[in-house]
Amino acid sequence: MDLSYGEAYEAFRKEVQAFLAENWPPRAEAAELPRKDQVDRFRDRAVDAGYLARSIPRKYGGSEQPPDALRASVIGEEFRKLRAPMDPVGLGVGLLVPTLLERGTDWQKEKFIRPTLRGHIRWCQGYSEPGSGSDLASLQTKGELAGDEWVINGQKIWTSGAQIADYCFCLVRTEPEQPKHAGISYMLIDMHQPGVEVRPLRQMTGHSGFNEVFFTDARTPKDWIVGERGEGWLVSRTTLKHERSGLMNVGQATGQLPALVKLARRSLRDGRPAVEDPEVRQKLAEIEGYMKANEYALYYRATRGRKGRDAGRIQLMAKLIRSEITQEVAKLAMELIGDDGLLAGGGELGMRERPSDNRGWVSSYMGSLGGAIAAGSSNIQRNVIGERGLGLPRDWAAQRSK
Amino acid sequence: MDLSYGEAYEAFRKEVQAFLAENWPPRAEAAELPRKDQVDRFRDRAVDAGYLARSIPRKYGGSEQPPDALRASVIGEEFRKLRAPMDPVGLGVGLLVPTLLERGTDWQKEKFIRPTLRGHIRWCQGYSEPGSGSDLASLQTKGELAGDEWVINGQKIWTSGAQIADYCFCLVRTEPEQPKHAGISYMLIDMHQPGVEVRPLRQMTGHSGFNEVFFTDARTPKDWIVGERGEGWLVSRTTLKHERSGLMNVGQATGQLPALVKLARRSLRDGRPAVEDPEVRQKLAEIEGYMKANEYALYYRATRGRKGRDAGRIQLMAKLIRSEITQEVAKLAMELIGDDGLLAGGGELGMRERPSDNRGWVSSYMGSLGGAIAAGSSNIQRNVIGERGLGLPRDWAAQRSK
C-alpha cells in the first residue's frame, strides 16, 4: 500500500506544468481571439501533447494514450489549478463517444467524435419516458421508416441539457412486433428541427435542470442509428456501463464534510456554536466515518482498475452509498440552519458553503432526494447489489416481465 | 373525548373492592388450605360474582358477562393491587378456549374449558416447525389414523411452555394429498405420553423460554380434533385472530420509558449524569413521542372496540410499532450502560430497572430482536399492513405458492 504518486508521476506533473505555463492562459497574440477560438487552439495543443481526449484514437481527434488513472489525475489537478479547458464535461464525451467508438460506423465516428471532443457540438440523452423509469425497456417513443428517413413520435423526460443540445442520442422503438428489449434502436437525432420541442421541467427546488422533449414527426436519416436495428438496448447498455462504473472524483466522497463543519461552526445552538453540541459532534463524526470508508473504497477501485483487476461488488455500491450519505448530510444541515429551514431553496447548493445564505442548504435538503431517484433509483440499486453483488435470485416481478 | 372512567364505573370499582376485602387474602379458616385450594375457592367466588372468565358461558365454568372493556380494566386494576388470582395467563385461556367455544364439540368444551379456566390444566401451542416459519401452512408434522387413534410424527419448534404443559393444541397434516392449506387438522394432544419429547431451546440471552417438541408415534383419540379433518388451517386462524387483535395492556406502550429515564439518570457521561447530555435528552424525548402516539392509538382501539366500531388499519400495526420502539429503547440503553455492554445478559429484563445490575439491559438488547422475529416477523407484518391496511396488491411470491 502506497498512497503517494511516486517519482515518475511527479516528473510527469512537471511536464504538464511546463505545458500549461506555455499555453494557458493564452499569450498576448492569442488572447485577441474570441474565447471559443482560444479554447479550440488550446485543446488542439493539449491533445497533441497527450493531455486531453486520452482514450480516443488520433484519427478521431484524440491523443490515443494508454489508460493511466494516475496520469489522468495529475492532468486534472494541474489543469484545474489554472482553470484550463479540459475535455468538455457532459454526456457527449462521457457516454456517446465511447458508444460510437465501440459500436459506431466509420462515418459516424468521423462526423461526430471530433466536434464533440472540441465542445463544438453538444448532446442530450433520450432514454427515460414518463411511463418508463426503472423499467426503461418499456419505452414507447416510436420510429417508423419513411423512405430514407426515420419519423419519430413520442416523449422523453428527465433530459438534462436538451435546451442547449445539438443532437440527442435516443432510444426509439422501431420494431413494435418484437419482445420489448428487442424492439429498440439507438438513434441519433438533430435537435434543431421543427419536430422537436423542448420544455423545461421545474424541480421542487425551483431550478430547471431537466426537460421534457416532444418528438412530433421528427426526422433523422436512415443510417443515423448506432448498431443494428433492434439492437439499441444492448448498445445503450454499453453507455450505461460507462455511466455507472465511471469513477467519480474521489474527492466528492468527503467533499461535503468541510462545508458541513463550517456550517456547524457558524450556526448557533442556545447561544453557542452548534459544533460544540455533543449531538452535532457525534453526528458529524458518524457521517465522516461513512464518507471516509467510501473514499477509501473509491481509491481501491481506482487502484484495481489501474491494475486491470476486478474490484468486486464494491463497484456496484458507489451510487447508493453516496446518495445515502448525501441525505444524512442534508438532514444534519437542516437541523443546523434552524429557522432558515423556512426559506425557499436558492442559489448554490450547500456544498459551496456561504455564510451569508443558508438557502443553498435548503436546496441541498430537497436535492438530496434526487440521488435516490435519478439514474437508477435506490431500490433498483439495491436489486442490483442483491442480485449481481450477493448472488441472490432475481425478483419474481422482473422475471415475469421478461 | 373523555378520559375518566365515569361514575358508574367508579361505583363498580367499589363493588369489586368490597368483594376483594371479603375474599382475598383468604380468611383464617381458608388460609389453612393448600395454596392451590385457596386459589380454586377464590376463583369460584370471583366467577360467581362475575369478575373472572367473563366471556365464558356459565355452563363451562365462566361468568358469562356482557363485554365491557372498562369493567375489565377496573377488575384488573383492583385485583392486581391485592395480587389476587386472575384468569390464568397463557395460551390455554387466551387461544384454546376461544377456539373451543367457537369450533369445539360439546364434550370438548365440557372436558377442557373449566379446568383450563381454573388453571388445572396447561396448554402449549404446536404450530411452528423448523421448516415452517412465516410460511406456517407448509408444516410437515403428520397424523395418520390407526383405528381409533391418530398417530403423530414430526417436530414443532418455538413451543413456549411445552415443558410444563399438560396438552398441546397442534396443527398436523392429516390429508397429505390435499393442497397445503386444506390438508391440516387442529388436534389436541396429551403431552404426558412416551411419544412426546420436549427439549428446551436456549436463546442467545442464555434463557430457555422456548422448546422443541418431538412427536414419535405420539397418539391422540380420533375425536380430539377441533373442527373437521382438513379444516385445521381455518380453525387456527380463529385463534391467530385472537392473538393478533388481543389488546395488550395499554401501559406496556410507555412502560419502558421510566426505566430508561432512571437508567439515564444513574449512568454517567464524562462524569455527569447521562440524562444531562443533549444527545440523550433528544433521544429520550423522541422515543417518548413514539411511545405516546402508540399509547393513544391503543386507547382509541379500546374505545372503538367497546363501541363495536372498526378502528381501521391501526389495528394491524401494534406489534410492528412495539417491536420498533423496543429496539430503539434497547439501543439507547446499550449506549447508556457503557462498559457493562461487555457483560453477558442475565436476570430480569431492563424494564424492571435495577440500579445494581445492567445485565438486564444487555438481555433487553438481545431480546429486543425477538419482537421483530416472533409471532409474525416484521416483514410479514409489513406485508399485512401493506396489503390489508393500504390495499396494495399481494406479493407475487405469495400468490405463486397458493
Next chain:
Amino acid sequence: MDFDISEEQELLQATVRQLAGNECPLTRVREIFDGDSGHDPELWKSLVEVGLGGTAIPEEFGGAGLELLDLALVAECLGSAAVPGPFLGHSLAGLAVLFAGSEEQKKSWLPRLAMGDALGTVAFAEEGSGWQPNEWTLRANGTLRGTKQHVPYGSLADLIVVGTADGGLVLVETAADGVQSEPVDGADRTRRLDHVSFDGASCEALPAGPQASGRVRDAGLILLSADAYGGAARSLEMAVEYAKTRQQFGVTIGHFQAIKHQLANMAIEVDPVRFLVWYAAHAFDHVPDESERTAALTKAHATSVFMQTARDSVEVHGGIGYTWECDVQILFKRAMFDRAFLGAPRVHRERAAVLGGW
C-alpha cells in the same frame, strides 16, 4: 372512558373536508401556491362563512364556542388539503386576545376576528430563533420598536399580536404608522411570511399576556401538529395511490415488496400521530398539568414524522415527485413550515426534557 372524537366532531371534519374539496382542490392550491400573495380572499371568505374564523372563540364573542380539539380537527383537514392562507396566525391571534385580553379588548376584537371582518396574526420569532415567550426581547410602552421575523401574512393582517419582553403580548394595528413588512421568500408558498418592523408603532398591551403567552404558543404547537398529521396522512395516501397506478415491469409498483414495505413503514409512522394530536389538544382543554409538555412533545414528533413522510413520498413518486408539477412537493414544503415554525423539533424535545424534570 371514551378516547374518540364525537359525532359532532366527525361532522365538523366532514364539513371542512367537503369545503376544502369544493373551494380549494389541488388545482386551486397550485394557483395560489404559484401566485403572488399566497392568499385567496374568496377562499378565506368561504372558510370564515362556515365559522372557521372563530372556531374556538366563545359564542358570546361571535365564535363557534368550541374547544382547541375542534380547532385542531379543522387544522388537520386544512393540512390534509394543503389549504393556503392565514388560518394559523389568525386563529392564534384570536386565542391570544381571548386568553390575555381585557373584556373590552375581547369585545372589540373577537367578533371581528371570528366573523373575518379583521384578519389577525401573531409575531413571535426574533432574529436567531427566539420563538418562545422567554426569548422575546421587544419592549413595548405604548409604542413598539424592533423587528419580528416570520410573521404569517404580516402584510395582509389588520391586527398583529406581538410577543414582547417577559412573555408579554401587545396588539398592533397595521393601519397605524410605523409598521412595515418585508416579504420572506419562504419555501411553503401556501403560508406566506413577512418580517415586520415596528418603528414607534402604537400598541396596546393584552393585560394577561405574561400569563397567557405560553398557552398561545402551546395552541400554536398543537395546530401545527394537527396540520402536520393531516399533511403526513395525505402524503402517504398520495404515495399509496401512486403505487397502485404507476406501472413498471408490467405491474403496478405496489406489487414490489420494497415499495410495499416503504409504504407500510410510512403508515406506522403516520397513523398513530393522529391520536397523539388528539390527546395533546384534549390535554390543552382539560388536563392543565400535562398540557405544556404534551404540546411540546407532540409538535416535535408530529412535524418530524410529516417531514420524513413527505420525503419518503417524494421518493416513492420517483422523478415526477421531484418536480414542481407534482402535488407532493407542496406538502413537502408545508412540512418544512410545520417543522420550523415556532421552533424545530429539537427545541421542543429539549423543552419536554426540562418540563419532565430530566
Next chain:
Amino acid sequence: MDFDISEEQELLQATVRQLAGNECPLTRVREIFDGDSGHDPELWKSLVEVGLGGTAIPEEFGGAGLELLDLALVAECLGSAAVPGPFLGHSLAGLAVLFAGSEEQKKSWLPRLAMGDALGTVAFAEEGSGWQPNEWTLRANGTLRGTKQHVPYGSLADLIVVGTADGGLVLVETAADGVQSEPVDGADRTRRLDHVSFDGASCEALPAGPQASGRVRDAGLILLSADAYGGAARSLEMAVEYAKTRQQFGVTIGHFQAIKHQLANMAIEVDPVRFLVWYAAHAFDHVPDESERTAALTKAHATSVFMQTARDSVEVHGGIGYTWECDVQILFKRAMFDRAFLGAPRVHRERAAVLGGW
C-alpha cells in the same frame, strides 16, 4: 499510488484463513465458547507456530517484522472466523513493550511473546470506563495497588501491561505476589475478561510509557476495527447464505425483495469498512499526523457497523438466529465486545471531534 494490499499480504490472509478453517471451524469455536476458559492452548499454539504471536514484532526480537497493517489483516481473518483466544491482548502487550520498553525489556520479553512462550495482555480500563491513557489513575512506584477491569485473559496471562497515572505503562508478572483476578461473566465467550486487582504487586515501568501508551491504544482500536470488519463481513455472508437456502412459500427467501434489500443495505454498510480499516492501519504505520484521529473514527465506525450488521443478520435468520445454537449469536457477542472494548463508539467520535479541532 497503490491503495491495495500486496500479494504477500493476500497470502498472509489466505494462510490465516486456512489455519482458522482447519484448526478452528465453527464447531470448535462453539466448544470453546461453551467451555470454561475460552481458551484452547492447542489452537493458540498453532497460531503462534505460524508466527501470529509476533506479527508486528521486529525480526531481531523473534517476530515476523511486519507492520500494523499486516497485523490488522490477521485480526480481520480471526474476526471473520470468530477465533477464540488471547490474540488481541497478547498483540497489544507486545506492541507496548516494543514502543515503550527499554532495550533490555524488549530483549527480555519480545522473543518470549513472539514465540508464545509467555502470554501477554493489557490492563487499561478502570471502574466507570477510563480506557484512555489520560483517564488512568493507578499509581506505580515499584509496586502497584488498585484494580483494572476487563483485562483479556487476565487470569491466564504471564505478563500484564498495566496503564498507570499520566498515561504510563508498567509490566506486572502475574506469578508475582499480590495479583488476583476475578472472571467477568462477559457476553463474548470467545474473548474472556477478568477484573485484576493489584495489591502491592511488584512492577516495572516501561520507560517510554507516557509517550507510547496512546499508540498502543490506537493499535488496539485498529485491531478491534479489523476484527469488526471480519465479523461484519461474516455476519453478512451467513445471512446471504441463509437467504439462499431457507425456503418459505416454495422459494428461497432471497427471492423476497424485502430480504434482498435488507441484505443489500447490510452490504453497503459492511463492504467499505474494509478499506477504512486498511487506511487506519496504513496511517498508523506511515501517516503520523492522521494516525490517532483516523484510528478513533475507524473504531467508532467499524464496530458500530459490526454491531448493527450482527443484529440484522439475526433478524434475517429469524427464530433460529435468536438461539444459542446459531453461529450468528457468537458473532453478535463478538460485536458487543468490539464495540465496547477500549471505549464505545461515542467516546471515539467525541475524541475525533476534539482531534479534528471541532
